[in-house]
Amino acid sequence: MDFPPSSARGLALVGFDADDTLWRSQDHFDAAQAEFERIIAAYVDLQDVGQRLYEYEARNIAFFGYGVKGMALSMVEAAVEITEGRISAADIHRIVAIAKALLRHPVELLPGVRAAVEAVAATHPVVLITKGDLFHQEAKVRQSGLSDLFRRIEIVSEKDEPTYARLLEEFGVPAARFLMVGNSLRSDIAPVLALGGWGVHVPYHTTWRHEAAHEVAAEHPRLRRLAALEGLPSVVATLDTLLAMDEQGVRA
Structure with missing residues (x-):
């Protein structure tokens, strides 16, 4: 499906990340990990349980992907190995309950999100590009009340150069006229x-350490930074003007 630009020049398409860009997510994962650590503390006296769990999660991404279900399976595996098999069936059940609670957690939009997305969608085609468990992400999008604003909703297994290149080709939009908005330098920017x-x-x-393990030069010419999404419509308007000037040959 092509996404014809809303004007002859400027940005042709604006993409949005979902978790921790549009609604709260990592806070709930952090709380789940803290509860997991409390369970493990009854068996072993370790200061690095969080690091040990992350090692299992990072290793298991290739098998389970991102999201709650991958975290839950990693917690079970980590619990068995860290406690050398001494963890009880009841505590394994508690770990599964932690995951179920995460899956049931209501969606809470971040301040100013609805207005910002509506403002951008009024002038440009917008898409949602997120990764994670398909069923969970679909449920969160439905609960968010934002789905009607997006031309397309893409739930992908990884957000990397090949994935974005494929999507932009499908959309019929050149990269130079695409803007991605998100909280993760590694996955979104x-x-x-x-x-x-x-x-x-x-x-x-707060950011999951897997997503935090990346840096982009602060002075990168095609990077903008915002403290909150409320400022996005102004940034989009400024980039439209900048790109229009480039296309007219005003700028090098």
Whole structure:
């Protein structure tokens, strides 16, 4: 499906990340990990349970993907191995209950999100590009009340250069006229910049260490940073003007 630009020049398409860009997510994962650590503390006296769990999660991404279910399976595996098989069936059941609670957690939009997305969608085609468990992400999108604003909703297994390149080809949009908005430099910003696109980084107060393990030069010419999404419509308007000037040959 092509996404014809809303004007002859400027940005042709704006993409949004979901978790921790549009609604709260990592806070709930952090709380789940804290509960997991309390369970494990009854069996072993370790200061690095969180690090040990992350090692299982990172290793298991290739098998289970991202999201709650991958975290749950990693917690079970980590619990058995860290406790050398001494963990009880009742505590395994508690770990499964932690995952179920995460899956049932209501969606809480971040401040100003609805207004910002509506404002951008009024002038540009917008898409949602997120990764994670398919069923869980679909449920969160439905509960968010934002689905009607997006031309397309893409739930992918990984957000990297090949994935963005494939999506942009499907959309019929050149990277130079695509803007991606998100909280993760690793998944939302760096791959798009590498393809020649634009990125707006809106950092969240807590980030899973897997997503935090990446840096982008602060002075990158196609990167903008915002403290909150309320400022996005102004950034989009500014980039439209900048790109229009480039296309007219005003700028080098």
